[in-house]
Amino acid sequence: MSTTSLRDVAATTTSVHSTGVGELDRVVGGGFIAGSTTLLFGEPGVGKSTLALMSLRELAADATPVLLIAAEESVAQVAQRARRLGDVPAGLDVAASTDVDVAERLLRERRPTLCVVDSISAMSDDALGSTAGSVPQVRHVAERLCSVAKETGVALLIVGHVTKDGELAGPRALEHLVDTVIRIEGDRHGSLRLLRALKHRFGPTGEVGLLEMVPDGLREMPDATVLRGPELDVPGVVFTVTNDGSRSFLIEMQALVATGSGSPRRVAHQVSSQRLSLLLAVLESRCAVDTSDLDVFAATAGGLAANEPGVDVALALAVASAALDFAVPRTLAAMGEVGLAGELRAVSGLTRRVREAQRLGATRCVVPSDGELEEVPGVEVIRCRTLAQAIAVAQ
Ligand code: TYD
Ligand code: MG
Numbered sequence: 555m556s557t558t559s560l561r562d563v564a565a566t567t568t569s570v571h572s573t574g575v576g577e578l579d580r581v582v583g584g585g586f587i588a589g590s591t592t593l594l595f596g597e598p599g600v601g602k603s604t605l606a607l608m609s610l611r612e613l614a615a616d617a618t619p620v621l622l623i624a625a626e627e628s629v630a631q632v633a634q635r636a637r638r639l640g641d642v643p644a645g646l647d648v649a650a651s652t653d654v655d656v657a658e659r660l661l662r663e664r665r666p667t668l669c670v671v672d673s674i675s676a677m678s679d680d681a682l683g684s685t686a687g688s689v690p691q692v693r694h695v696a697e698r699l700c701s702v703a704k705e706t707g708v709a710l711l712i713v714g715h716v717t718k719d720g721e722l723a724g725p726r727a728l729e730h731l732v733d734t735v736i737r738i739e740g741d742r743h744g745s746l747r748l749l750r751a752l753k754h755r756f757g758p759t760g761e762v763g764l765l766e767m768v769p770d771g772l773r774e775m776p777d778a779t780v781l782r783g784p785e786l787d788v789p790g791v792v793f794t795v796t797n798d799g800s801r802s803f804l805i806e807m808q809a810l811v812a813t814g815s816g817s818p819r820r821v822a823h824q825v826s827s828q829r830l831s832l833l834l835a836v837l838e839s840r841c842a843v844d845t846s847d848l849d850v851f852a853a854t855a856g857g858l859a860a861n862e863p864g865v866d867v868a869l870a871l872a873v874a875s876a877a878l879d880f881a882v883p884r885t886l887a888a889m890g891e892v893g894l895a896g897e898l899r900a901v902s903g904l905t906r907r908v909r910e911a912q913r914l915g916a917t918r919c920v921v922p923s924d925g926e927l928e929e930v931p932g933v934e935v936i937r938c939r940t941l942a943q944a945i946a947v948a949q
Contacts, residue, residue, distance in 0.1 A: 574612025581749045583757030586709035591700045595714035596738035606670045615643040621666040625652045625676035639771045673713040744857035761799040790876030793887040794868030795907035802910035806855040809872035814849035823853035833870040840896025841942045863891035864901035882948045887911035888920040900925030
């Protein structure tokens with residue numbers, strides 16, 4: 555067998571091609587890699603086909619050869635979809651087929667820069683006995699398409715479905731076959747959509763992409779300023795900043811306490827119910843804020859989950875503010891983890907958090923007494939050792 559000079563190959567191949575969607579580029583580290591296969595999966599209706607079509611449209615508009623293999627919809631249905639997104643560029647070629655032989659032939663003949671297969675569950679190889687969508691079929695079809703992509707240098711994007719309970723019946727079976735796995739997730743009733751890379755052979759996986767479902771498709775949110783509720787000066791609302799990948803998001807934490815009947819309820823939405831329980835115990839034992847007989851509801855406004863410890867203080871402050879009936883100024887943001895002794899613990903990336911809070915209108919930030927923090931102009935930093943001190947400051 556002959557060998558190849560890696561230098562010659564490296565000099566002649568252009569390996570990365572923008573996906574045409576900035577938030578997707580961010581998650582895959584710049585773009586699709588020629589010859590690689592990316593799996594995009596998520597629940598039905600979350601926006602997989604829309605996102606894939608956005609990418610195809612952008613690339614086609616830029617005269618990049620693209621191809622959509624539509625296995626679930628007719629060409630007319632795809633055309634209708636594309637019109638919903640705006641003008642349909644020339645060069646957006648579609649083939650409606652569920653036959654992997656057809657798909658393979660098209661890839662070899664056309665060699666598009668990007669080929670989308672929507673969805674892998676609807677594709678099949680007749681030679682294989684099992685029905686489309688079964689694990690053996692999905693795996694077999696994906697395997698064939700992956701190797702053709704590798705051989706032809708086509709960047710392949712395959713769409714996969716997943717149901718809430720049957721988590722990843724298909725996609726899990728594919729994870730080891732493909733190079734990159736992207737999940738698109740979002741609250742069914744909300745408009746926010748998050749992109750995350752769960753596996754990435756060619757880059758880091760920590761990045762998050764943000765999109766918003768709007769009537770005519772998905773809108774990119776490079777700047778997430780909409781994660782706030784309307785401006786109401788009510789008790790129980792506290793701002794914080796959470797770090798996710800290289801991004802920082804301002805989050806509005808909301809809490810409500812109410813007199814319940816029977817055993818008190820604790821309802822946590824988009825925040826960790828375990829953290830909420832812990833914080834209620836700390837509030838009671840260390841801060842004399844007793845909610846043991848009350849119903850407590852906690853949530854974020856805007857639909858982004860806040861599950862990391864850095865949002866503890868804000869969550870605890872929101873409950874204290876609701877329980878003690880005082881409104882926290884909207885110009886104050888609070889960041890820090892809360893320990894069982896009622897102490898505030900340092901959190902990572904504090905400077906980044908304070909900067910984002912300042913950018914979005916905070917003039918005062920409650921932060922733990924420990925932890926590195928560069929000076930951020932326009933913000934008064936209030937170092938607190940304990941949650942009780944933070945409550946006193948916020949009042
Ligand atoms: P879609 O991208 O088809 O989701 P998936 O491929 O993940 O199943 O649709 C996303 C959302 O967009 C879905 O909630 C329905 C909505 N939608 C419309 O409102 N109008 C349309 O013409 C289409 C195609 C989708
Ligand atoms: Mg779809």
